[in-house]
Amino acid sequence: MPIETWFPLAIYYEDLPDAPTHQHSLLEAVLQLEGETVEPHNYPEMAWTGDIHGVNQIHIHPAFQWIVGQVEQHVAAYLQNIGVDLSKVDLYIQRAWPIVSRTEQEVGAHCHNTAHISAVYYIQVPTEEMYDPGSLLFFNDARVNEVCPGLGSENTDIVDADNNLNQLYAAYPPVEGRLLIFPAKQRHAVTMNETEELRVSLSFDIVLTATEKAAGAYEFLTPPPNQWKKFTR
Ligand SMILES: [Fe+2]
Numbered sequence: 001m002p003i004e005t006w007f008p009l010a011i012y013y014e015d016l017p018d019a020p021t022h023q024h025s026l027l028e029a030v031l032q033l034e035g036e037t038v039e040p041h042n043y044p045e046m047a048w049t050g051d052i053h054g055v056n057q058i059h060i061h062p063a064f065q066w067i068v069g070q071v072e073q074h075v076a077a078y079l080q081n082i083g084v085d086l087s088k089v090d091l092y093i094q095r096a097w098p099i100v101s102r103t104e105q106e107v108g109a110h111c112h113n114t115a116h117i118s119a120v121y122y123i124q125v126p127t128e129e130m131y132d133p134g135s136l137l138f139f140n141d142a143r144v145n146e147v148c149p150g151l152g153s154e155n156t157d158i159v160d161a162d163n164n165l166n167q168l169y170a171a172y173p174p175v176e177g178r179l180l181i182f183p184a185k186q187r188h189a190v191t192m193n194e195t196e197e198l199r200v201s202l203s204f205d206i207v208l209t210a211t212e213k214a215a216g217a218y219e220f221l222t223p224p225p226n227q228w229k230k231f232t233r
Pocket residue numbers: 110111112188203
């Protein structure tokens with residue numbers, strides 16, 4: 001009795017071979033930016049995320065040049081793998097920021113709604129065994145096999161066999177030097193850092209637009225920003 005599965009979510013990752021060479025300088029740059037932050041860190045149970053603390057343009061900061069180049073290269077590979085014709089689109093890093101997760105800090109569930117592709121790079125990952133260093137969870141919001149909506153929820157508790165046809169999330173433990181790429185609309189979270197060590201990562205939001213030549217020819221692609229007109233006010 002075969003059961004076939006369809007419509008897989010594409011999560012791309014690559015362990016960057018040059019990661020050890022750049023680890024120290026990236027870590028130093030992140031901690032310096034965090035230290036210079038003027039925005040207050042209002043939620044101590046949440047990891048420090050640069051995007052809501054005024055540090056969201058590391059893509060144009062010279063200390064991050066190497067990883068920005070890697071993001072560009074691997075996002076292009078990701079898009080080719082999911083069938084995108086790169087000759088017809090321009091790619092932009094829209095914003096990028098560091099995340100510093102200390103003991104018992106986490107990142108709540110969210111999507112990157114202003115972007116199309118998201119990437120995360122792990123600069124430093126806790127090594128304490130037996131404790132969760134803060135895993136990236138991707139939530140199964142589509143639930144294509146949930147034959148009654150809510151059947152698998154904790155309030156109903158009827159599904160008694162956890163398997164790959166009804167799983168509610170996929171967990172990716174962080175790996176030092178790993179670059180991971182996924183659709184920005186995919187809802188995700190980072191679990192609590194249960195260790196005494198620092199967990200430091202970078203997040204990148206990438207946007208696709210039509211090329212200048214193709215602008216206007218594609219109904220579902222944003223025209224290139226240099227063809228927009230800002231309101232005169
Ligand atoms: Fe995120």
